[in-house]
Amino acid sequence: MIPKRTIFFSILLSLVCHWGYTKHESQDAVVLGADKERFDPAKVIIEHIIDSHEWHLWGDGDKAVTIPLPVILLDNGIQIFMSSEFAHGNKIVQRSGNFYKIFHDKIYKTNASGDWTVDALRNPINKQPLDFSITKSVVMILLSALLLCMIFFRMARSYKGYSMTWQLGKILEPLVLFVRNEVAIPNLGHERYKRYLPLLLTIFFFILINNLLGLLPSAPNVTGNISVTLVLATTTFLVVNLSANKAYWKHIFWMPGVPIPVRFLLAPIELIGVFIRPLTLCIRLFANMTAGHIVILSFICLIFMFKNIFTAGFSVPFALFISLLEVLVAFLQAFIFTALSALFIGIAVEDHEHEIR
Amino acid sequence: MDANLIYASLAAIGAGLSVIGAGLGIGKIGSSAMDAIARQPEASGKIQSAMIIAAALVEGAALFGVVTALLTVFK
Numbered sequence: 001m002i003p004k005r006t007i008f009f010s011i012l013l014s015l016v017c018h019w020g021y022t023k024h025e026s027q028d029a030v031v032l033g034a035d036k037e038r039f040d041p042a043k044v045i046i047e048h049i050i051d052s053h054e055w056h057l058w059g060d061g062d063k064a065v066t067i068p069l070p071v072i073l074l075d076n077g078i079q080i081f082m083s084s085e086f087a088h089g090n091k092i093v094q095r096s097g098n099f100y101k102i103f104h105d106k107i108y109k110t111n112a113s114g115d116w117t118v119d120a121l122r123n124p125i126n127k128q129p130l131d132f133s134i135t136k137s138v139v140m141i142l143l144s145a146l147l148l149c150m151i152f153f154r155m156a157r158s159y160k161g162y163s164m165t166w167q168l169g170k171i172l173e174p175l176v177l178f179v180r181n182e183v184a185i186p187n188l189g190h191e192r193y194k195r196y197l198p199l200l201l202t203i204f205f206f207i208l209i210n211n212l213l214g215l216l217p218s219a220p221n222v223t224g225n226i227s228v229t230l231v232l233a234t235t236t237f238l239v240v241n242l243s244a245n246k247a248y249w250k251h252i253f254w255m256p257g258v259p260i261p262v263r264f265l266l267a268p269i270e271l272i273g274v275f276i277r278p279l280t281l282c283i284r285l286f287a288n289m290t291a292g293h294i295v296i297l298s299f300i301c302l303i304f305m306f307k308n309i310f311t312a313g314f315s316v317p318f319a320l321f322i323s324l325l326e327v328l329v330a331f332l333q334a335f336i337f338t339a340l341s342a343l344f345i346g347i348a349v350e351d352h353e354h355e356i357r
Numbered sequence: 358m359d360a361n362l363i364y365a366s367l368a369a370i371g372a373g374l375s376v377i378g379a380g381l382g383i384g385k386i387g388s389s390a391m392d393a394i395a396r397q398p399e400a401s402g403k404i405q406s407a408m409i410i411a412a413a414l415v416e417g418a419a420l421f422g423v424v425t426a427l428l429t430v431f432k
Binding site: 042182280281283284286287288290291332335336339340343 | 406409410413414416417418420421423424427430
């Protein structure tokens with residue numbers, strides 16, 4: 001029996017969460033309306049899912065309230081300054097004889113008066129310096145890493161013998177056991193799983209916490225950033241290929257048990273497969289998280305497209321439904337990334353001694 | 358017609374086509390898994406995790422199409 005209080009607070013929390021999203025959108029919409037421009041949902045949505053040099057809280061244009069983050073450029077030495085010096089793209093920053101301007105969250109080099117050189121589609125083609133800034137996603141990755149360390153070091157300390165004394169630890173323990181019993185042992189076998197379990201658990205909880213935190217309003221969409229997922233997939237790629245045994249490479253380049261001409265045909269296909277497998281890991285996580293965010297934001301944007309408050313009665317329940325679906329997807333994608341990593345590692349380290357050729 | 362609009366429409370059609378493929382694939386996996394569970398209810402846990410992994414592989418192929426379409430629009 002669920003207490004009434006729990007249900008009440010759940011509904012309240014979900015409403016506040018969507019109010020946060022809507023608040024976020026409405027200010028964008030109001031400013032765009034003032035310019036007599038048509039409200040462009042695609043532009044608003046893309047601004048919300050891409051990485052940024054400042055942490056946007058609320059407001060838009062010159063009145064936006066943001067947390068400035070450090071910008072680090074590699075251009076005639078290292079240039080470090082805060083992103084607030086750009087004043088939301090209105091000001092030119094001068095550092096050791098170079099002038100920088102920001103446009104759509106990309107930093108360009110300009111001359112002293114900040115003129116743009118544009119191509120036929122009116123995109124700037126000014127030179128871009130190498131950008132190593134601490135962006136919103138980087139801050140979020142550091143925060144989530146800190147959070148994970150805090151949670152799991154505390155959890156490790158809370159064991160009294162075999163029993164867990166910490167409430168949150170009791171919730172997380174089944175997840176750890178799930179990764180061990182359902183993902184690591186079936187794919188890697190009883191003898192080998194212990195070597196790869198720390199990696200699998202780290203991948204699982206890192207993706208999970210970033211998927212879940214990414215659902216909060218104004219939180220950065222870390223796992224929906226293709227660079228982040230590419231790094232995660234590269235980790236798997238390196239582990240798979242560095243721990244692979246002789247039999248694995250033999251199966252790739254000289255497949256046993258098939259006629260010789262077919263072996264020449266199979267080798268390039270298998271070799272491409274080595275690179276495709278981690279690439280699908282990367283694309284899957286990126287596309288799933290981005291798609292979820294786009295759908296939620298599209299439902300919220302409907303309110304401002306119709307310019308009618310009653311649309312909220314339709315949009316918000318749908319957005320809430322998709323948000324709940326996203327919680328499921330957050331767990332599912334963390335599981336799939338871990339399971340497929342374990343599967344690929346399992347294929348690479350498998351013994352083939354039982355096969356008689 | 359605006360060049361961007363043509364790109365966007367073609368990208369949308371491409372994304373739709375790749376989603377049709379994924380729908381057929383995941384539908385087939387789902388129906389087979391249902392059959393298997395009906396035949397052997399005691400193995401449902403194993404079938405479910407195998408089903409999710411197979412569905413993820415199919416979905417990965419479809420998402421390549423969707424992401425390519427997205428890149429055309431974002432460009």
